[in-house]
Amino acid sequence: MADFSWNTQSPLQKALVAGRHGVASAQAGVTLVEVRDLVLVQVMARRGKAADTAKAAKKLFGVDAPSTPKAVAGKTATLVWSGPDQFTVLAPRTDESSQIDAMSQAFSGSASLSDQSDGRCLIRVSGPRGRDAIAKFSSLDLHDAAFPVGAAANTAVDHTAVNFYREANGADGHPVYSMLVFTSFADSLWHTIVDSSLEYGVDTSRTRAAA
Template structure:
């Protein structure tokens, strides 16, 4: 009998090549990182249960549910608005955890539907002094500080592909940090599109665990 071992592999396993890419410049203008080992659960309030779901979010995570076009940091998770009456909870994957919805089931029983999206999405983080200029080539969202400050989220598209985009706290050098969640089946295409858009600025590429961000 053949033994089978279930090893989760990123759809970007072959595409992401850590190191420098693009233009040869002293300092990379764009830093790209694929974030791995995360859990992602979509929380969708059932009909008439919007307020109850918001209260459950507050009780479970200790912060208010994100308002439209908002991402908020909670203890051990980031909560991202993803549409009317719905949000996504992003957290570092805990060793031995195979069903992240189990940890939320009691809190949202009867008021919200839970869907594990962990292996159905890829998470790409973009930062650096030219990250905003690079993204301006790919999305129609206005990313200026006055319009898209830290904590802002959008459901938009890159290269005609639906993505969730939000802005995290600035990096240590003061440059903006943007995050993109994309369906795994489109991840390879989106990754190469981003790399092509960033090439002129010089790129630094890495992979990171969600536990380190």
């Protein structure tokens, strides 16, 4: 009998070549990072249970679940709006089974859950020219007045669905944008971002989700 072993690997295992690409200036204009070791769960309120779902989210995460296109940071997770009466929970992976069990208990009777941990890839774009690079492949208006910290949108890049949101500014003061994409399209999106960033110089790497 054949012996099968399952090894989890990044959808960007081949595409992500860490280091500097494009213009080799002193400071890269764009920083591009794959964020790994995440638990991602889609929470969808059942019919007539939106209020109960919101109450459960507040109790579990310490913040109000987003009811409009926003991303909010809770005590153990970030909640990103993904549609009417639904949001995605992103949390650093500690003990995945217990994390999902806790959510299952919290939302029992009020919402349906879908574990997307191995089905999505999180890509983060930042740096002084990050916004310029994104403007090459996205029609979103990323001006601070139109897309402030905490804003979110469901959009498409080259016919690829992307959950897009803005995190808190980085230590350098520049905007930080995160993109959630299905793993099967992550390779394509990654190359698109790299190609759009080459003229500014881009540093690429991967990191673990911070607890």
